[in-house]
Amino acid sequence: MAQTVNVIEIENVVKRYESGQGVVEALKGVDFHARHGEMVTIIGPSGSGKSTLLNMIGLLDTPTEGTVHLDGTDVTDFTEDELTEERRSKLGFVFQAFHLLPMLTAVENVELPSRWDTSVDRRDRAVDLLERVGLGDRTTHTPEELSGGQRQRVAIARALINKPDVVLADEPTGNLDQDTSDTVLTELTRLKDDEGVAIVAVTHDEQLLEYTDRVVELIDGRIQS
Amino acid sequence: MTRLGLLRRFPSVEIAWQNLGRNRARTGLATLGVIIGVVAIVSLGMAGAAIQQQANTNLGSLTNEVSVSSGADSDEDGVTDGQVDDIRSVVVDADVVPQKSNATTLSTRSGERTRVTVSGVTRADVLYETSAGVAPERLRSGALLSADTAAELGLELGDPVEYDGTLYRLRGFIESDEGFGPGGDELVLPVSALSEQEHYDTVTVVAEDGNAATDIADTLEAEFNDEDEEILSVTSFAGTQEDINSFLGTLNLALLGIGLISLVVASVAILNIMLMSTIERRGEIGVLRAVGIRRGEVLRMILAEAAFLGIIGGLVGSVLSLGAGLVLFDVLTGDPMLVFGWESVRYLFYGFGFAVFASVVSGLYPAWKAANDPPVEALRG
Ligand SMILES: Nc1ncnc2c1ncn2[C@@H]1O[C@H](COP(=O)(O)OP(=O)(O)OP(=O)(O)O)[C@@H](O)[C@H]1O
Numbered sequence: 071m072a073q074t075v076n077v078i079e080i081e082n083v084v085k086r087y088e089s090g091q092g093v094v095e096a097l098k099g100v101d102f103h104a105r106h107g108e109m110v111t112i113i114g115p116s117g118s119g120k121s122t123l124l125n126m127i128g129l130l131d132t133p134t135e136g137t138v139h140l141d142g143t144d145v146t147d148f149t150e151d152e153l154t155e156e157r158r159s160k161l162g163f164v165f166q167a168f169h170l171l172p173m174l175t176a177v178e179n180v181e182l183p184s185r186w187d188t189s190v191d192r193r194d195r196a197v198d199l200l201e202r203v204g205l206g207d208r209t210t211h212t213p214e215e216l217s218g219g220q221r222q223r224v225a226i227a228r229a230l231i232n233k234p235d236v237v238l239a240d241e242p243t244g245n246l247d248q249d250t251s252d253t254v255l256t257e258l259t260r261l262k263d264d265e266g267v268a269i270v271a272v273t274h275d276e277q278l279l280e281y282t283d284r285v286v287e288l289i290d291g292r293i294q295s
Numbered sequence: 296m297t298r299l300g301l302l303r304r305f306p307s308v309e310i311a312w313q314n315l316g317r318n319r320a321r322t323g324l325a326t327l328g329v330i331i332g333v334v335a336i337v338s339l340g341m342a343g344a345a346i347q348q349q350a351n352t353n354l355g356s357l358t359n360e361v362s363v364s365s366g367a368d369s370d371e372d373g374v375t376d377g378q379v380d381d382i383r384s385v386v387v388d389a390d391v392v393p394q395k396s397n398a399t400t401l402s403t404r405s406g407e408r409t410r411v412t413v414s415g416v417t418r419a420d421v422l423y424e425t426s427a428g429v430a431p432e433r434l435r436s437g438a439l440l441s442a443d444t445a446a447e448l449g450l451e452l453g454d455p456v457e458y459d460g461t462l463y464r465l466r467g468f469i470e471s472d473e474g475f476g477p478g479g480d481e482l483v484l485p486v487s488a489l490s491e492q493e494h495y496d497t498v499t500v501v502a503e504d505g506n507a508a509t510d511i512a513d514t515l516e517a518e519f520n521d522e523d524e525e526i527l528s529v530t531s532f533a534g535t536q537e538d539i540n541s542f543l544g545t546l547n548l549a550l551l552g553i554g555l556i557s558l559v560v561a562s563v564a565i566l567n568i569m570l571m572s573t574i575e576r577r578g579e580i581g582v583l584r585a586v587g588i589r590r591g592e593v594l595r596m597i598l599a600e601a602a603f604l605g606i607i608g609g610l611v612g613s614v615l616s617l618g619a620g621l622v623l624f625d626v627l628t629g630d631p632m633l634v635f636g637w638e639s640v641r642y643l644f645y646g647f648g649f650a651v652f653a654s655v656v657s658g659l660y661p662a663w664k665a666a667n668d669p670p671v672e673a674l675r676g
Pocket residue numbers: 087088089094095096114115116117118119120121122123
């Protein structure tokens with residue numbers, strides 16, 4: 071049952087941006103879903119709405135129309151504070167630009183999403199995750215002492231610290247060369263299988279498609295089927 | 296371990312501390328602004344306190360005394376026994392010491408001579424403090440002499456001095472008063488020594504404090520004098536002290552105002568620096584919000600950064616101001632240790648408190664802005 075249910079489900083989502091030059095419709099009625107243990111990749115030309123869709127899935131932005139369900143709960147009308155709680159407990163993020171805090175060590179960066187939750191000590195899990203992405207000997211290094219691929223693996227460990235249901239990755243290999251991308255993607259898919267999370271990735275990178283279970287193509291704000 | 300143990304419970308504070316270490320130059324400059332503000336407030340406040348203290352020392356014990364002498368319209372050439380009794384009956388809770396004055400020349404066997412004022416009093420202990428020997432309850436047979444005069448003439452306790460053909464034994468030395476008022480070369484004798492003078496030259500009323508002295512002066516004025524007849528001349532220094540104090544109070548406020556302005560300037564600098572640093576870290580704060588850090592937690596983190604700037608600046612500023620205060624008090628009052636009196640040391644607490652308060656207030660807007668920045672916008676950059 072749990073394996074077949076959609077952890078994320080988006081129905082008929084429209085996102086309109088109103089700016090000085092008029093209204094931009096970035097998403098024009100999109101349906102999307104992902105299951106536990108599944109990796110879905112969103113592709114499409116630049117400006118087609120991939121990041122916008124990922125922001126809806128990641129509860130970073132709210133749709134103009136349509137509904138968003140996370141883990142069976144309708145979160146469409148959640149307040150910003152409720153969305154923050156959902157993101158903290160159920161989602162993990164990997165960004166193209168890594169976005170690690172420069173003054174924190176690798177292990178401190180990994181445990182950052184759980185830092186304000188003083189009731190649990192995630193230090194052991196953070197070290198464990200770093201070991202699993204092959205950085206067991208780099209735990210006390212700061213980001214500037216790490217290579218690009220190592221930084222992205224720290225970011226992957228950070229995305230998993232709170233045992234999320236879904237990990238969202240916008241261009242996770244966008245700043246990495248081919249070999250480094252391979253290492254990072256291998257870690258990502260292995261952790262996906264170990265932890266049973268859903269991964270939703272956005273990419274221009276053909277290489278990423280080799281690791282993915284399903285591909286969704288977005289053109290001009292619509293899913294192509 | 297203790298740092299980890301304690302700070303880990305306050306992640307906003309711990310991360311704020313780490314953030315301050317990232318741009319040391321900026322942190323240093325912001326702190327410097329606070330330091331200048333605190334030093335300005337504290338040292339100006341302390342200067343005021345030092346001036347006030349010095350003024351009070353100069354007025355000395357005079358402020359609780361009322362001095363009464365024969366008025367312009369009196370028929371007598373002094374204050375009569377009857378008037379002294381009248382004064383005693385009007386004045387409560389105060390010592391009334393009638394006194395006769397004259398002058399004489401003291402000489403020693405070795406031929407040293409000096410001119411001194413002679414005061415005949417009934418209660419020497421009320422009016423004089425002795426640095427050696429004792430002020431006897433009622434000076435009947437002995438004499439008191441200014442310590443300076445005694446030193447000049449080489450006189451010691453127990454030595455005899457002569458006045459009007461009678462010998463008096465020195466029973467004590469009068470401490471020289473730094474301020475203005477009675478002092479200088481003075482020989483104090485029992486009032487009987489000046490018995491050829493019929494009336495008293497002055498009557499000194501020693502009250503509890505300045506306020507009581509003012510009340511007594513008013514009562515005496517009303518009792519003995521009216522609009523166009525002054526039988527007794529009544530002088531009190533309490534009013535003078537009040538005037539001086541109110542002037543010094545105003546001066547103090549003006550000085551503090553100048554200090555406050557510099558702290559306002561410092562808090563504008565903190566506002567600017569915090570705003571710059573949050574704008575610079577917009578993406579980073581967006582990431583924090585994206586991974587589920589609450590708005591209140593981001594707010595507290597940035598407020599803690601501002602508070603740290605205030606605390607560090609306040610501490611360093613206080614230490615520097617204390618140094619400045621020591622110098623100020625040394626110059627103005629001659630005793631640097633007086634700076635530790637509450638009247639001046641309290642400005643350290645005010646300065647520190649204002650610094651932390653102003654910094655946190657300056658941090659409010661940047662913190663609020665950063666906490667409420669939508670994470671998508673922040674991440675887009
Ligand atoms: N905040 C915004 N205000 C106005 N228009 C926006 C905003 N965000 C996105 N858009 C518009 O929405 C459309 C989709 O943008 P989106 O960032 O989702 O594209 P994308 O598929 O991620 O492109 P890329 O591959 O270049 O990253 C674009 O036309 C863009 O200009």
